[in-house]
Amino acid sequence: MRGLLIRDLRLAIRAGGGFGLALAFFLIVVILVPFGVGPSANVLAPIAPGILWLGALLACLLSLDRIFATDFEDGSLEFLATAPVPLEGVVAVKALAHWLTTGLPLTLAAPVFGIFLNLPGGGYGWLVASLALGTPALSMIGAFGAALTVGLKRGGLLLSLLVLPLYIPTLIFGADTVRRGVEGLDAGTPLILMAGITFGTLALLPFAGAAALRVNLR
Amino acid sequence: MVEPLLKVVDLACARGGLTVLEGVSFEVASGSALVLRGPNGSGKTTLLRTLAELQPAVSGEIFAPEDTVAYAGHADGLKGTLSVGENLTFWGSLFGFGDIAPALDAFELRDLVARPAQSLSAGQKRRLGLARLLVTGRPVWLLDEPTVSLDVAAVGLFGRAVERHLAGGGIAVIATHIDLGIDADVLDLSGFRASAPQGGAFDEAFA
Amino acid sequence: MSFWEYANPRRFMAFTDRVMGPAFVLAAVALSVGLVWGFFFTPDDFRQGSTVKIIYLHVPSAFMAINIWVMMLVTSLIWLIRRHHVSALAAKAAAPVGVTMTLIALMTGAIWGQPMWGTFWAWDPRLTSFLILFLFYLGYMALWSAIEDPDTAADLTSVLCLVGSVFAFLSRYAVNFWNQGLHQGASLSMDAEENISDVFWFPLLVCLAGFFFLFLALVLLRTRTEIRKRRAHAITLRERAA
Structure with a gap:
């Protein structure tokens, strides 16, 4: 299993910008927002938590379709399915590799982007905490969606349509954590609820993802 | 008598919702190979994928020890x-x-x-x-057209690798058109082609 | 005779052939009685005036929108566990009816909301939940139509329906957390105190029955179509093989 993780990370790095692509997308979203809503700090500060979470979510979405597609096309997935590792584990490791190349860099870079959006001082800690706890769920849900659509020729758009509604609870609690942090309210409640979703997702979706992969491999 | 590593009894396999093979039975003993032959579309790939448990069998049984199969x-x-x-x-x-x-x-x-x-x-x-x-x-190799794009020398390399594998007690089921120069039983799949169900009788599976 | 015998397509076709007609008749009768009663023979609400009468469309369609998803969840589970094709096809057949019900509930809600709240749309938890349900229906139907092999499509959409149900449930509570709403309390509560008064309640029940029978008739009709399409698919495959 560790071999699979190392291979996937190595592939992400060698493919050119495995880490960079999601970050660059996040950066562009954050830069474009002030052009759309105006440069005033009074406008930017209240919407900053939502924009940061939305940007991270969309950046995550960008690379989902590659989670299984390349392995499906070159036959690796068939070989993985007959290997002495559970397919559920393969799904979980793939989601972890996706998180390490997108969710983690996004989490670490988010405070810098927060400055661009005039995120008030109280929000930074909550921003990092909520992204660190929430983005694993985004990767795991995304891996499930990618497993559902792996056999389809134009699965990318369909994948977004399937995955985005599943992201709603995480987005609500994640952005709310930061918003409450900014306003000095108790941000612990939404953070804990979101962590609950994340852990539930991590526990259950590998099974759903593996079931979908088995169907797609038939 | 060598214990068979891979035994198939009355197996039926489907491709795209249609049963293409039925009544397939064979045994492959440790140290021996089986070559699958048959025209394109006769179900060689389908049979190998079913043996590898990548797809479920329609009916029949496959006996093989767990986690012994490598599919290419x-x-x-x-x-x-x-x-x-x-x-x-x-x-x-x-x-x-x-x-x-x-x-x-x-x-x-x-x-x-x-x-x-x-x-x-x-x-x-x-x-x-x-x-x-x-x-x-x-120990169990399931090979689907392994010699595609190989030159004569490479086919020789492959043949020797299979021989060593068999000598070590392994088995191989190979779908191929060419002669690999190894001692193997031949199974022609065109004899197991599933007959289309007759009439308008649709059962639960619509087949 | 066991309930599962109807999972045989032939039995199902024979049985539904007899049931479908009466279901359409019942739907027509109940809807015309319920709507005419509701629209013309009930008093205006003392606060909401005549606008309240839209509940005879709004409440039954919303009720059906949720319950059709539940029905799809159950039939998907039956397909995954017992592999009855009819069950999977019934789920497929129900989805467009469900999405239409969701759309009716959303639109009648918007029309009702304009005079009551002064806006067609508010990000109220109930409205938002229905919008999310609408997205789930869309995704489910899109996945069905994207996959060519019918069994693969049935398997994958069933898994999606299962996972989607869990997330739809989570979304419902997340949305409540996110915004306390404008929407009035439930019209159909087991708690009699909260319920609307009997004058509105009885025609509403008739309308509910009408919507239910309409759904039943439509879903049977569509399932029969899906079974025939599935048969045609099987015949094409056979001919290609022969």
């Missing part, structure tokens, strides 16, 4: 940006069988070990794909 399909499962050595090491570690040196030697890949797989020729890629079988350490 049309695709080689290679990553272009990884080197030959990294590709093999990955599969070796996944199957818990670390040493890639014998596999490199068997398919004369030692000189290519540091080359990225995307720079290989089609035949070299195929050799690497077949070398993957050796690093799995699995």
Whole structure:
């Protein structure tokens, strides 16, 4: 299993910008927002938590379709399915590799982007905490969606349509954590609820993802 | 009497919702090989995928010890940006069988070990794909057209690798058109073609 | 005779052939009685005036929108566990009816909301939940139509329906957390105190029955169509093989 993780990370790095692509997308979203809503700090500060979470979510979405597609096309997935590792584990490791190349860099870079959006001082800690706890769920849900659509020729758009509604609870609690942090309210409640979703997702979706992969491999 | 490693009884397999093979029965004993023949579309790939448990059998039974099968399909499962050595090491570690040196030697890949797989020729890629079988350490090889894009010398290499595998007590089920120069039973699948169900009777499975 | 015998397509076709007609008749009768009663023979609400009468469309369609998803969840589970094709096809057949019900509930809600709240749309938890349900229906139907092999499509959409149900449930509570709403309390509560008064309640029950029978008739009709399409698919495959 560790071999699979190392291979996937190595592939992400060698493919050119495995880490960079999601970050660059996040950066562009954050830069474009002030052009759309105006440069005033009074406008930017209240919407900053939502924009940061939305940007991270969309950046995550960008690379989902590659989670299984390349392995499906070159036959690796068939070989993985007959290997002495559970397919559920393969799904979980793939989601972890996706998180390490997108969710983690996004989490670490988010405070810098927060400055661009005039995120008030109280929000930074909550921003990092909520992204660190929430983005694993985004990767795991995304891996499930990618497993559902792996056999389809134009699965990318369909994948977004399937995955985005599943992201709603995480987005609500994640952005709310930061918003409450900014306003000095108790941000612990939404953070804990979101962590609950994340852990539930991590526990259950590998099974759903593996079931979908088995169907797609038939 | 050698205990059969792979035994198939009255197996029926489907492709795209349609049963293509039925009544397939055979045994392959440890140390022997079975060559599958039949025209295109006769169900060779379908049978091999069913044996590998990638798809469920329609009916019948497959007896094989658990986790003994290595399946090599049309695709080689290679990553272009990884080197030959990294590709093999990955599969070796996944199957818990670390040493890639014998596999490199068997398919004369030692000189290519540091080359990225995307720079290989089609035949070299195929050799690497077949070398993957050796690093799995699995006794049952299921091979689908293994000699595609191989030249005569490489086919010879492959034949010798299969012979060594059989001599070590392994077995191989190979779908191929060419003569590999190995001692093997032949099973012609055109004799097991499923007859289309007659009339308008639709059962639960719409088949 | 066991309930599962109807999972045989032939039995199902024979049985539904007899049931479908009466279901359409019942739907027509109940809807015309319920709507005419509701629209013309009930008093205006003392606060909401005549606008309240839209509940005879709004409440039954919303009720059906949720319950059709539940029905799809159950039939998907039956397909995954017992592999009855009819069950999977019934789920497929129900989805467009469900999405239409969701759309009716959303639109009647918007029309009702304009005079009551002064806006067609508010990000109220109930409205938002229905919008999310609408997205789930869309995704489910899109996945069905994207996959060519019918069994693969049935398997994958069933898995999606299962996972989607869990997330739809989570979304419902997340949305409540996110915004306390404008929407009035439930019209159909087991708690009599909260319920609307009997004058509105009885025609509403008739309308509910009408919507239910309409759904039943439509879903049977569509399932029968899906079964025939599935048969045609099987015949094409056979002919290609022969």
